[in-house]
Amino acid sequence: MKKYLLSFALAFMSISAFAQADYEKIMTEKIAKLETCKSAEDFQVLVNDFHRIAGKEESKWQPYYYTAFSFIQKGRVMMREGKMDELDNIAGQAQKYLDAAQSVDPKDNAEIHLLKKMSYSLRMMVNPQQRYMTDGTKAAEELKIAEKLDPENPRIALIKAEDTYFTPEQYGGSKTKGIEMFKQALAKFNAYTPKTSLDPNWGKSEAEYFINQPAK
Template sequence: MKKYILSFALVLMSLTAFAQSDYEKIMSEKIGKIEACKTTEEFQALANDFQRIGSKESGQWLPSYYAAFSYIQKGRIMMRDGNMQELDGVAAQAEKYLGTAQNLAGADNAEIHLLKKMAYSLRMMVNPQQRFMTDGVRASEELSRAEKLDPTNPRIALIKAEDTYFTPEQFGGSKTKGIEMFKEAIAKFNAYKPKTALDPNWGRGEAEYFMSLSAEKGR
């Protein structure tokens, strides 16, 4: 009997290891597509993919995190294209998945708080004058929470740099200061190591892009 129990335990361990390996493989594949996505349709498809992974891997927080991130990236493209009226719906989808991710990962996750900040910023852009004191304040609060939890996180430095770069000077922004902050973000990217191969590691390309714009202007 003991032999059968041991055999069953070994089979169960093997199946668990196989399932984990399969999860990591498909997650790596989908995460690898993030930087290749350029349109709202592509980010929507990616969000759907992460949602399906999350429904199968109910104990993992990263699928919901990346689903939320995909919605936020979709919203940022919409914002760039001037499609502001649909940002509330996109932000709501991101917030739904962030709620799931936070329930699984815990409240002290800087990466989740940073995405919450980005979701509130999308909402604010629907009507900045009316929403600055509501969604704008919430965005700042989430950014502060993220920074307190993980002050060396390069994505936090990146988003702070973007905020400074795009905010008009009369409201405290500065393109010159923003470029200096992008430099700081790149230095943090050089020193930062994700906890696992699946953990968030996005953002370096954005920082380098803004630095390249600065270099072109300086020629």
């Protein structure tokens, strides 16, 4: 009987290890695609992919996180294209998945708070003058939380650099200062190691892109 139970336990462990390896392989492939997506449609494909993974891996926060991140990246593409009418819905969908990620990983997670900041910023951009004191304030609060939790996180430095770069000078922004901040973010990227292979590691190429842009 003991031999049977041991064999069953070993078989179960083997199946679990195989499932985990398969999960990590699929996630790694999908995460890599985030770097090559260009259009809103590309990011929607990843939204669907990560959503399906999240449905099967309900105890893991990363699939929810990457679903939200794909939504946010889709929204940022649409914002650059001037398609503002869908940003509220996109930000709302991202928030839903961030809430799910936070329920799975209830301890304070700087990466989740940073995406919440980005989600609120998307909402604000629908009407910056009207929403600066509401969504803009919430975005600033989430960024402050993220920075307090993980001050050396390069993605936090990256988003702060973005905010400075794209804010008009009359409101305190500066492309020259923004580029210097992108350089600081890049230095943090070069010194930063994610906790696991599936934890967020995006943003370095964006910092490099802006560093190579001339200040105007």
